[in-house]
Amino acid sequence: MTLDKFHGIIPAFYACYDNEGNISESRTQALCDYLLEKGVQGVYVGGSSGECIYQSLDERKDVLTFVAKYLKGKMTLIAHVGAPSTRDSIVLAKHAAELGYDALSAIPPIYFRLPDSAVYKYWSDIIEATPLEFIIYNIPQTTGYTLTPALFEKLLTNKKVIGVKNSSMPTMDIERFKKVGGKDVVIFNGPDEQFVAGRIMGADAGIGGTYAAMPELFLKANEFVKNGNFQQATEIQSKINDIIIGLCSMNGSMYAVIKEVLNRRGVNIGSVRAPLEGISEADTVSIDAIVKTIDQAIEQFCR
Numbered sequence: 001m002t003l004d005k006f007h008g009i010i011p012a013f014y015a016c017y018d019n020e021g022n023i024s025e026s027r028t029q030a031l032c033d034y035l036l037e038k039g040v041q042g043v044y045v046g047g048s049s050g051e052c053i054y055q056s057l058d059e060r061k062d063v064l065t066f067v068a069k070y071l072k073g074k075m076t077l078i079a080h081v082g083a084p085s086t087r088d089s090i091v092l093a094k095h096a097a098e099l100g101y102d103a104l105s106a107i108p109p110i111y112f113r114l115p116d117s118a119v120y121k122y123w124s125d126i127i128e129a130t131p132l133e134f135i136i137y138n139i140p141q142t143t144g145y146t147l148t149p150a151l152f153e154k155l156l157t158n159k160k161v162i163g164v165k166n167s168s169m170p171t172m173d174i175e176r177f178k179k180v181g182g183k184d185v186v187i188f189n190g191p192d193e194q195f196v197a198g199r200i201m202g203a204d205a206g207i208g209g210t211y212a213a214m215p216e217l218f219l220k221a222n223e224f225v226k227n228g229n230f231q232q233a234t235e236i237q238s239k240i241n242d243i244i245i246g247l248c249s250m251n252g253s254m255y256a257v258i259k260e261v262l263n264r265r266g267v268n269i270g271s272v273r274a275p276l277e278g279i280s281e282a283d284t285v286s287i288d289a290i291v292k293t294i295d296q297a298i299e300q301f302c303r
């Protein structure tokens with residue numbers, strides 16, 4: 001079994017809408033082309049950054065279809081199939097398997113606070129529905145559910161479980177999951193603000209919601225870590241954090257701001273779906289400054 005295809009920088013794929021707010025195949029293709037050109041390892045499709053929570057089942061199936069159409073065989077494809085019910089999650093999982101995705105992933109059940117036994121059963125039912133490998137998604141700050149190392153260990157007895165995408169904030173969680181899983185498991189860093197720290201504490205790779213706004217910087221940060229160049233890795237992380245704080249400090253939601261950054265970088269993928277808020281007039285000025293900071297950082301670290 002080789003897990004190399006999961007190692008590297010894996011941007012969380014954004015929802016690409018037309019001017020009326022419907023899923024757009026041509027704009028999805030534009031984002032695929034842009035990420036392919038940047039040289040990322042893969043994409044994580046239909047997760048938080050994909051606004052999955054605001055999309056119908058058919059829309060989510062369309063997104064999985066379009067991304068596979070333009071990227072299958074060109075990079076690693078991970079389908080996020082978490083949905084409110086096990087039934088819908090399985091529909092998405094089977095669809096992704098038919099499309100030839102490399103792996104599935106899912107958040108735990110949301111809304112009701114369910115016991116470990118129900119969460120375990122939810123993930124296990126999805127895993128059993130297809131032959132694909134599976135990546136647990138731990139993101140307590142949005143789901144209210146915290147994966148424990150003990151439950152992770154139990155899930156790993158199923159050989160299809162190959163890792164965890166850990167978006168909790170303590171890097172110690174990454175260290176604990178790596179200790180449980182060892183070398184045959186892939187731990188993905190979730191919080192982009194501590195990508196370098198996460199890698200040093202045991203993450204083999206990263207899946208992130210801000211990567212696509214500045215893939216060059218994350219690819220370089222990963223290279224610095226791989227080469228043991230921790231001084232420069234820390235410096236680039238600090239610059240990345242200035243940018244992320246900027247992305248999160250506007251009237252519009254972070255994803256609306258990122259989409260406008262991408263628009264300025266030549267990729268128009270529309271705006272966000274309500275209740276996420278779009279950018280305001282005032283934001284456009286601040287976005288000019290962010291784009292300039294990204295360009296300067298690329299010039300400083302990547303040329």
Ligand SMILES: CC(=O)N[C@@H]([C@@H](O)[C@H](O)[C@H](O)CO)[C@@H](O)CC(=O)C(=O)O
Nearest residue numbers: 012047048049167190191192193208209
């Ligand atoms: C809580 C949250 O949304 N976390 C993001 C981060 O990438 C986050 O956007 C970033 O660290 C900025 O805060 C990712 O872990 C989510 C993600 O990759 C996804 O599923 O789209």
